[in-house]
Amino acid sequence: MKFTNLKKTLALTLLLALTATQPLVSAQKRAKSQNLSEEQRIVHVLNRLGFGARPGDVERVKAMGLENYINQQLNPEKIPDTVAENKVRELNVLNMTTAELYEKFPQPGQLLRQLQARGKLPADLAEARENRVKGGKNSTATEMPKNDSTPSSMPSTEMSPDAARNNQNPQPPPGNPLENEKYRQILQDYYRENGLQQPQRIMAELHASRILRAVYSERQLQEVMVDFWTNHFNVFAGKGADRWLLPSYDRDTIRPNALAKFSTLLEATAQSPAMLFYLDNFQSVSPNANANRGRGGLLQQLRAEQRPQQQRRGINENYARELMELHTLGVDGGYTQKDVQEVARCFTGWTIFQPRGGAAAVNAMMGEGARRNAGSFFFNQRVHDDGEKTVLGHKIPAGGGIKDGMMVLDILAHHPSTAKFIATKLVRHFVSDNPPQALVDRVAATFTKTDGDIRETLKTIFFSKEFNSTEAYRAKIKRPYELVVSAIRTLGAETNGGPQTHQWIARMGEPLYGFQTPNGYSDAAESWVNTGALLERMNFGLALANNRIPGTRVNLSASNGDHAKLMDEYLKTLLAGEISAATRETLLKQLDPADPVTKVVGLILGTPEFQRQ
Numbered sequence: 001m002k003f004t005n006l007k008k009t010l011a012l013t014l015l016l017a018l019t020a021t022q023p024l025v026s027a028q029k030r031a032k033s034q035n036l037s038e039e040q041r042i043v044h045v046l047n048r049l050g051f052g053a054r055p056g057d058v059e060r061v062k063a064m065g066l067e068n069y070i071n072q073q074l075n076p077e078k079i080p081d082t083v084a085e086n087k088v089r090e091l092n093v094l095n096m097t098t099a100e101l102y103e104k105f106p107q108p109g110q111l112l113r114q115l116q117a118r119g120k121l122p123a124d125l126a127e128a129r130e131n132r133v134k135g136g137k138n139s140t141a142t143e144m145p146k147n148d149s150t151p152s153s154m155p156s157t158e159m160s161p162d163a164a165r166n167n168q169n170p171q172p173p174p175g176n177p178l179e180n181e182k183y184r185q186i187l188q189d190y191y192r193e194n195g196l197q198q199p200q201r202i203m204a205e206l207h208a209s210r211i212l213r214a215v216y217s218e219r220q221l222q223e224v225m226v227d228f229w230t231n232h233f234n235v236f237a238g239k240g241a242d243r244w245l246l247p248s249y250d251r252d253t254i255r256p257n258a259l260a261k262f263s264t265l266l267e268a269t270a271q272s273p274a275m276l277f278y279l280d281n282f283q284s285v286s287p288n289a290n291a292n293r294g295r296g297g298l299l300q301q302l303r304a305e306q307r308p309q310q311q312r313r314g315i316n317e318n319y320a321r322e323l324m325e326l327h328t329l330g331v332d333g334g335y336t337q338k339d340v341q342e343v344a345r346c347f348t349g350w351t352i353f354q355p356r357g358g359a360a361a362v363n364a365m366m367g368e369g370a371r372r373n374a375g376s377f378f379f380n381q382r383v384h385d386d387g388e389k390t391v392l393g394h395k396i397p398a399g400g401g402i403k404d405g406m407m408v409l410d411i412l413a414h415h416p417s418t419a420k421f422i423a424t425k426l427v428r429h430f431v432s433d434n435p436p437q438a439l440v441d442r443v444a445a446t447f448t449k450t451d452g453d454i455r456e457t458l459k460t461i462f463f464s465k466e467f468n469s470t471e472a473y474r475a476k477i478k479r480p481y482e483l484v485v486s487a488i489r490t491l492g493a494e495t496n497g498g499p500q501t502h503q504w505i506a507r508m509g510e511p512l513y514g515f516q517t518p519n520g521y522s523d524a525a526e527s528w529v530n531t532g533a534l535l536e537r538m539n540f541g542l543a544l545a546n547n548r549i550p551g552t553r554v555n556l557s558a559s560n561g562d563h564a565k566l567m568d569e570y571l572k573t574l575l576a577g578e579i580s581a582a583t584r585e586t587l588l589k590q591l592d593p594a595d596p597v598t599k600v601v602g603l604i605l606g607t608p609e610f611q612r613q
Contacts, residue, residue, distance in 0.1 A: 036473055042066055043576055044473050047613035048430050049073050049462070050220025052486030055573075070462050074455050076219035076259065084217040087497075093205040093247050098273065098375030101244045102357030105199045108187050110357070115186065199244070203237055204499055206247055207512050211497035214485040225258040225454070226250070227481065228429055230513075233269045233327060234520035235278045237513035241356045242274055245375060246513055249274035262422065262452035263413035266327065270409055271377045273352045279518065281319035282351040284344060286385035315385070320344035322518045324412065330424075333417035335392060342389040346396060346404035349384030352377060413452055419444040423457070425523070430461050431472050433524045439466040474578070474612040477525035480508035482613065483537060487544055487605050490574055491554045498551035504543070508536045534606070541605025545598040556597045564588060567600050574601070579609045
């Protein structure tokens with residue numbers, strides 16, 4: 001890039017950084033003394049209940065009526081969604097059980113162990129591997145291939161959520177045998193000869209499905225809520241077996257319950273193998289578990305024997321703590337450390353059958369059912385703490401078994417602090433980074449009155465004066481995922497949702513399933529607005545407009561008019577003409593006479609006005 005162009009780009013980036021979190025002068029001043037116009041309300045709803053307007057969407061919503069559109073979005077099961085379903089039809093991962101994923105996309109370290117057990121490793125490699133195992137270096141974590149969406153700064157080893165949150169990084173892992181060329185060649189041959197695929201493919205297809213559905217689905221609110229709850233109940237793909245467990249998490253846990261009762265969604269996440277693995281509850285056992293080992297039948301004993309001994313470490317409090325702090329009550333929700341301990345006792349025995357897909361190793365003893373159920377939830381009574389507990393003042397009687405955890409979920413789902421916490425997060429997401437307290441109170445009241453009905457709770461937000469106010473209009477900064485999807489939709493572009501599209505989302509700071517700690521990505525502008533991030537956003541806009549993102553293509557039509565006219569045409573298309581005079585003037589100075597169309601579109605996508613929704 002020439003020095004002059006570099007200076008101009010830096011100057012524009014600085015302008016965007018300075019104005020990104022300021023009020024939209026032209027739109028806000030024009031609307032301060034009046035309500036939103038009909039078209040502004042439609043644009044507002046399309047931006048907040050969905051991922052932005054496609055060409056023609058404003059006219060379609062105007063024809064059917066805005067209230068009808070909102071009610072339709074609240075009932076997605078009634079909306080045909082053929083285009084989106086056809087787009088994801090070839091993504092086979094979406095329709096495979098976790099057990100099938102373990103078999104089709106095996107973990108390389110497990111394959112090496114199986115090949116060694118069958119005597120199919122060359123003598124020198126088998127001996128080297130045996131020595132490595134005896135040296136205590138045969139951990140699943142170190143042999144896991146790195147998640148292709150995990151930023152290089154994030155360790156892909158299994159770190160406890162508390163350690164990750166406090167930046168207590170583990171020691172560097174020992175040498176990886178997969179770095180040995182002979183190992184790699186043996187594995188590649190085995191994968192090819194047996195019709196297997198590398199595990200990275202799992203997340204690639206899951207990422208693509210999220211992008212494709214967000215871009216093409218007519219059920220826009222459904223996709224927004226899938227994104228909201230996926231972030232609220234965050235699971236990090238880079239931790240151990242969670243790569244294999246996340247497709248089921250999306251398909252069976254989040255999607256069916258995104259607009260259901262909160263208590264139903266909460267129970268589904270509590271029994272999700274992805275969550276149980278991520279927050280370590282699958283390893284949580286009663287201190288008296290070994291004394292109870294004689295109980296149960298052969299199948300239960302075999303299940304227990306297949307778990308590594310280091311997993312029998314007693315009660316693990318990770319899930320109990322995050323369940324209350326992040327999933328329900330909130331950090332100031334009124335619970336104590338004693339409640340955390342009691343809740344953890346209630347969830348002992350909530351575990352995963354063959355959590356890392358090792359059922360094949362015991363298939364001969366346990367039968368076909370064991371192979372089919374690998375990676376599924378089950379309650380192990382033998383390791384459950386069956387004593388009496390007290391949670392938030394509620395007595396949990398002894399001998400309850402799995403009912404202990406169910407009682408805890410019911411208590412938390414109906415607690416006043418949960419209503420307030422969920423209401424605050426929803427209002428922050430849909431209305432403002434600083435949620436109006438009066439609206440939060442009304443939303444919490446609806447949540448309580450309707451037994452946590454998510455649809456009714458959202459309806460209170462969408463038909464509120466605060467949601468439909470000029471203060472809420474274009475007041476939220478789009479997160480990278482929202483920005484990429486909205487840009488593709490607004491331009492009417494076509495995409496396959498492939499890795500290159502997801503890489504742009506990751507470069508801007510939000511790789512899907514890539515947040516390491518349980519609190520998930522921030523929903524506030526301050527986390528996303530800085531000079532470096534805005535420069536990446538501008539680069540994305542230019543790459544998209546210039547068709548430099550493989551798998552995604554946009555067809556831009558040129559104008560025969562002058563550059564100012566061209567600018568105004570695209571400002572109307574992309575921003576309904578709403579842009580500050582200062583930003584418009586700066587954009588005009590940046591236009592390239594040799595290629596005005598792609599430059600103007602790329603720059604508009606990088607403006608503060610397009611960053612907002």
